[in-house]
Amino acid sequence: xxxxxxxxxxxRMLESYRGQLLGEIAESMRHVRDESxxxxxxxxxxxxxxxxxxxxxxxxxxxxxxxxxRVDEALRRLDADAYGLCAECGQEIxxxxxxxxxxxxxxxxxxxxxxxxxxxxxxxxxxxxxxxRYA
Numbered sequence: 713x714x715x716x717x718x719x720x721x722x723x724r725m726l727e728s729y730r731g732q733l734l735g736e737i738a739e740s741m742r743h744v745r746d747e748s749x750x751x752x753x754x755x756x757x758x759x760x761x762x763x764x765x766x767x768x769x770x771x772x773x774x775x776x777x778x779x780x781x782r783v784d785e786a787l788r789r790l791d792a793d794a795y796g797l798c799a800e801c802g803q804e805i806x807x808x809x810x811x812x813x814x815x816x817x818x819x820x821x822x823x824x825x826x827x828x829x830x831x832x833x834x835x836x837x838x839x840x841x842x843x844x845r846y847a
Contacts (some may be wrong), residue, residue, distance in 0.1 A: 723790055724813050730783045737776050744769050782815035789817075798822050 713721075744766060789795040796805050800822035809816055818826060 718795070719790060719795075722795060722810065722814075723787070725811070726783055726787050726790065729814055730780060733780050737773060737780070740769060740773055740776075744773075766800050769834075778817070786815040800826070 797815045798819040
C-alpha cells in the first residue's frame with residue numbers, strides 16, 4: 713500500500729469514526745431533552761433517579777465530545793503528515809493500534825512508559841480505607 717493510499721484509508725476511518733460519535737452525541741442530546749420533559753410529570757423518586765441518570769448521560773456526552781476533539785486533532789496531524797508517528801520516539805504507530813485507537817499519539821511502548829511515570833510519582837496510598845474515629 714502506498715503512503716497516499718494509507719492516508720486516504722486513515723482519513724476515511726477517522727471521518728467515519730467522527731461521524732459516528734457526532735451521531736451518538738446528537739441522539740443522546742435528543743434523549744436527554746425528551747427525558748427532561750417527562751421529568752415534570754413524574755413523582756419525586758422518579759425525578760431523583762432521572763436526575764442521576766442525566767448526570768451520567770452528561771458525563772458520557774462530555775467524554776464523547778472530548779473524543780471528537782481528539783479525532784479532529786488526529787485529522788489535523790494527518791493533514792500535516794504527522795499522523796501515525798509516535799510523538800515520543802518518532803517511529804510509526806502500528807496500524808493495529810491506530811485501528812483500535814484512531815487518535816493515538818504514541819506507539820504502544822512509549823504509551824506504556826508514559827502511563828508508568830505517574831504511577832511511580834504518585835504519593836503512596838494509605839493502607840487505611842476507613843477510620844472509625846471519623847464515622
